[in-house]
Amino acid sequence: YLQHLAVKGFSESTLRVRRVHMDMFLKWCRTSRITTPAQVTRTSLESYQRYLFNYRKKDGQPLAVASQHSRLAPLKVWFKWLTYRKYILQDPAAELELPRVGYKLPSVMNRDEAERVLRQPNVEQSLGIRDRAMLEILYSSGLRRMELLHLKLYDVDQKHGLVTVREGKGKRDRVVPIGERALAWLDMYLNTLRPEVVRNPDNGIIFLTLNGVPFTPNHLSWLARRYVKSAGIGKGGACHIFRHTMATLMLEGGA
Known part of the structure; x- marks a missing residue:
């Protein structure tokens, strides 16, 4: 199934998340003595839904409704695919009701708060300097x-003030x-830290850690969240708060 999604053009990050969520379900199936897709019924899926509702993370907190939804929604798609491919006769998830996810404004x-966050890196x-450059671009x-x-490196056109984003959301x-x-x-x-840490051969990735390797998504989020928190603006967020802020300020400016 995951190979099918890869052929359809789903991104690596989407496939990775799908695998994690499906692995969680399959682990639950094993503890429930369910060994084949044909053994899964709507009742068993509702039992798994209750399991997610009662699940507690390492910090003792429950899964957010959105997290429960994100773990169940891929299962509906998977069982629909299994039915279409004739691996099972009926789709047990066809009438499964997903948790309602409320919309929360980001x-x-x-402008003053954004400037305060941008001034946090030493x-x-x-x-x-590297961290300030990352925040400024965000x-x-x-x-x-x-x-x-x-x-x-070749994605930034400094002469014309443009950045080319290759295979962004939706590829x-x-x-x-x-x-x-x-x-x-x-x-x-680019004239200070990067030349000191870059490894050969240079693959052109702009932002590197001290070890000369690209950032992981979690590392970048942790870094951005730390600067937002240290600014003392009373708001949470990481990388995406800069995107929402930019869009909002542009609208307020008449863009």
Whole structure:
């Protein structure tokens, strides 16, 4: 099934999340002595739904409704595929009701709050210059986390102030503007820390850790969240708060 999704063009990150969620379900099936898809019934799926509702994370907190939903929704698609491919005769998930997920407005910073967050990295050190450059690009261009991680040297057109995002969400390419200040911090990083840590052969990934390897998504989120928290603006968020903030400020400015 996952191979089918890969052939259909689903991203690696989507496939990785699907595998984690399906593995959780399959582990529950084993403890429930369910060994084949044909043994899964609507009743057993509802039992799994109750299991997710009562599940507690390592910190003792329950799964959020959105997390429960994200673990059940792929199962509906999977069983629909199993039925279509004739692996099972009936779809046990066809009438499974998913938890209702309420819509929560995203956190957004005002201009002063955003500037306060941007000033958090210690730019007297090369690591701080790198971090400031990353935050500036998130804020200036509204890139998503994975888009920033995959950004390569040839994707930035400093002369025209443009960034090419390759295979962004939905595997679509697009070109977005980048501000002069963000370019200035990027240029400073490219001339300080990056030459010191980059490994040969250089694959062109712009932002690297001290070990000379690209950031993991969780590492970048942790870094951004730490700066948002240390700014003391009373708002939570990580990489995506910069995207929402940029869009909101553009609308307020008449864009």
